[in-house]
Amino acid sequence: MNIFYLGKKTLRGNYLSFNDSNNEEIKKVQDSFDLNRLEAILALSRVEGIDKLGNIHKFLNDRISAYMQNVTLIDFEKALERIYIALEKKEKICILGDYDVDGITSTVMWMDFFRAYGIEVEYRIPNRSDGYGHDPDVLKSIDCSLFLILDCGSSQDFYGIQKNTANNSKKDICIIDHHQTANDPNVYAFVNPNRADSDIRTQEEYKNLCTAGLCFIFIYKISEMIEERKKVRQNISPKVFMDLVALGTIGDCMKLSGLNRAYVRYGLQIVSLTKRIGLRSLIDNLGLGNIAAGDVAFYICPCINAAGRIHSSGLAVDLLFTKDSVEAERLSKSLISLNTKRKEMEKKALDEALVKVYKEIHKEIKFMDINNNLEPDKQRDSEEEKIPERDDANNEPNVDSKQKSDNESQSVVIVRDKDWHPGLVGIIAGRIKEKENVPVFVFYKIGNEWKGSARSVKGCNIGAVIHESVLNGLATSGGGHDMAGGVAVNDEKFSEWKNWINQKIHKMNLVPEKIINIDAFLNLNGLNMTNVSKITPFGMGNPYPKIILSNVLMLSVMERGNHIMISVKDEKYKRTFWMFNSKEIAKDILENRYYDLILSLSEKKNHNVIDILKR
Incomplete structure (x- = not known):
């Protein structure tokens, strides 16, 4: 890794880590599986164990039968x-x-x-x-x-x-x-x-x-x-x-x-x-x-x-x-119409939820962009969602999040409202999790029971945590996966359950990830020629490749709603990119200055900028 990147923060406050594959290893994978250099780098990063060639063969050639x-x-x-x-x-x-x-x-x-x-x-x-x-x-x-x-x-x-x-x-x-x-x-x-x-x-x-x-x-x-x-x-x-x-x-x-x-x-x-x-x-x-x-x-x-x-x-x-x-x-x-309506309902409920979270955790209401940490493709199904400034002094929210001061990290967010729609609490939990980078529970109420959806982060198996709360008699039912779950808690047990969850997750000492793992460096010509089809499909467990376009000149920066459209050039080529839900950093991007662009590559080559580093 170039020493230039050590300790450097991007405009969004992320650090960068880099693929450590060596050239000899990359060349061997290229020759063994007829891959281009970037595909070989990606294949190496997707497998573990001593027998990397054997595992790459399995990764590339798995058969259902x-x-x-x-x-x-x-x-x-x-x-x-x-x-x-x-x-x-x-x-x-x-x-x-x-x-x-x-x-x-x-x-x-x-x-x-x-x-x-x-x-x-x-x-x-x-x-x-x-x-x-x-x-x-x-x-x-x-x-x-x-x-x-x-x-x-x-x-x-x-x-x-x-x-x-x-x-x-x-x-x-x-x-x-x-x-x-x-x-x-x-x-x-x-x-x-x-x-x-x-x-x-x-x-x-x-x-x-x-x-x-x-x-x-x-x-x-x-x-x-x-x-x-x-x-x-x-x-x-x-x-x-x-x-x-x-x-x-x-x-x-x-x-x-x-x-x-x-x-x-x-x-x-x-x-x-x-x-x-x-x-x-x-x-x-x-x-x-x-x-x-x-x-x-x-x-x-x-x-x-x-x-x-x-x-x-x-x-x-x-x-x-x-x-x-x-x-x-x-x-x-x-x-399609129902999904449009769902997004409108979600925006309203999300605004309410984030107001509650930020009043309790941060002790202030901020004009927040809740999507600015999402992967580019995730943003396609998102509206431009902000928390508006509002006066809730006469409407005390029902918040169950631990207070977070400047010197105290937040272990878990728990927020509830008896009137939230059951079909939206999971989405709201996911949005808050992306913003706060901690496990999140969001509840609605039916009768005497609070029913909630949970979304988690790496290192916290939320399904296992929920099951333990059921076995301990704190929740009436629940289950889930490593990263998501559902739980039901009786009203009279809620405070006890909440305290147990707070303590359980706090003891995990979760470290929020603010790191982007970079797979490779490319120039604009290399980006135009890039083909990673043999590594697709991308998703959970096979993340979208992250590459750096190094030392490009910023030609223009234009705000489009909550997004930014930027044009850059290197020694030979020019290209325009979208940077979604990034309006808050537009003022920090100056024209006629050199930057490194961090891109997320997509299968359809509509690559998006996800972060920027000053040169």
């Missing part, structure tokens, strides 16, 4: 055989899904599959206003012999639901989920790679899969069983579900390595060529072309999620399932 052999998921064989029997006997099946993209795509996959074999199937998905999961008592009144509970159910108890009072028939429940839990839901089969009683050595390959990814394994293996046992061709190929698997995996922010990378890499091709009339209509109405992971994450998934957030999850299911082009057009436009 390789993961479909010798499945070691607990209860997998039991659930697989039960579903096969239901197919054989033409049993009526009920699917109980979740309201997010993962739950919706999982539900549609099974509906498509069962109907292809002439099975009578019905589904139920709650809206976020209904709360997480399904009421076990409701299952008693549903006339089905097999229930598939998808992307939820792990934290519930279905004990005693074995008989249908109407006809005394047996009910079997199979849960397919991936949320962390220490709970035993008391069901026929419980397939969850993150269940507490699992052996991590046998579940390692599956622990980062979302429910859609797990469901695909089931459908793949059942399809094999049909061919082997019946000696007939499959009625529907598992490959047709790869578009849904890609949506679910990206929408649930799963780590894009191993099987997930294979899922998404192949699935994006299917999305671009999708024969699902509803999905095609949504893509066309959003104005998207060839689909990249960023398009799914920041355009398609928010529209699908908007249905369950502020309306009915059934709209999204209908969109992905419809065979009617007129209906597809109506549904896709409805979802």
Whole structure:
């Protein structure tokens, strides 16, 4: 690393770290895998262990079929055989899904599959206003012999639901989920790679899969069983579900390595060529072309999620399932409209939440840009959101955040309001987390219970923290992943729960990351020639490459709303870039001065500046 960068801060207050690969190592990877230099650098940074070449080969060449052999998921064989029997006997099946993209795509996959074999199937998905999961008592009144509970159910108890009072028939429940839990839901089969009683050595390959990814394994293996046992061709190929698997995996922010990378890499091709009339209509109405992971994450998934957030999850299911082009057009436009409305509602609630946070933590209301730490692609689905200056002296907010002085760091933010919309608290938590860079809980109230969403940072497994609070009798229910979760707390227990959470996370001594990891240096000509397609798709676990355009001359700086459009040149070339949600630093960027630009590279080459360093 050039000594020039040691200890230097960018205009946004970040420090820079640099890839430490040596030229000999880079050249060896280039020659071994036919990569360009930047692709080789990125490949080296994506793998760990002594056998880097072997791990890079696996990273670049993972095949879905390789993961479909010798499945070691607990209860997998039991659930697989039960579903096969239901197919054989033409049993009526009920699917109980979740309201997010993962739950919706999982539900549609099974509906498509069962109907292809002439099975009578019905589904139920709650809206976020209904709360997480399904009421076990409701299952008693549903006339089905097999229930598939998808992307939820792990934290519930279905004990005693074995008989249908109407006809005394047996009910079997199979849960397919991936949320962390220490709970035993008391069901026929419980397939969850993150269940507490699992052996991590046998579940390692599956622990980062979302429910859609797990469901695909089931459908793949059942399809094999049909061919082997019946000696007939499959009625529907598992490959047709790869578009849904890609949506679910990206929408649930799963780590894009191993099987997930294979899922998404192949699935994006299917999305671009999708024969699902509803999905095609949504893509066309959003104005998207060839689909990249960023398009799914920041355009398609928010529209699908908007249905369950502020309306009915059934709209999204209908969109992905419809065979009617007129209906597809109506549904896709409805979802886009709902997402626009969701953003408007989110802005209002976010303003209120941030006012509460800053009055308590910073003891002042600031005119804040809540998006200025987001990745460029994340900003596409964001409005220009600011905290307006306002006088709340006569309206004391209900704030549960620890006070932060100039000499005291904030360990966790906990904020609640009884009137916030259930479909927005997760988004608000994410926005505050990006700004404060600490774990965040945001709550709304139903009856005597506070229900909240959590978003976390590296080093704090928020799902595990929530589970521990449930086991300690402080929360009534909850679960989640490393980086996100949900929790319910009785009103009379809230203060005790809050104090426990504050102490628990404070003891972790989390160090906020203000570091941008730089992969390479390029000039403008090199940037124009850059191709990193062999390393895509980018996302969680495979971050967008960060490069430095070194020592470029600033020709112009123009504010466009909350964004900046800058034009620069080096010795030979000129180029214009966008820097999103950066109005607050525009005054610090001077024309006819030299700077280093930090860029985030995208699959579609619409690269954006994310930070600037003075020369």
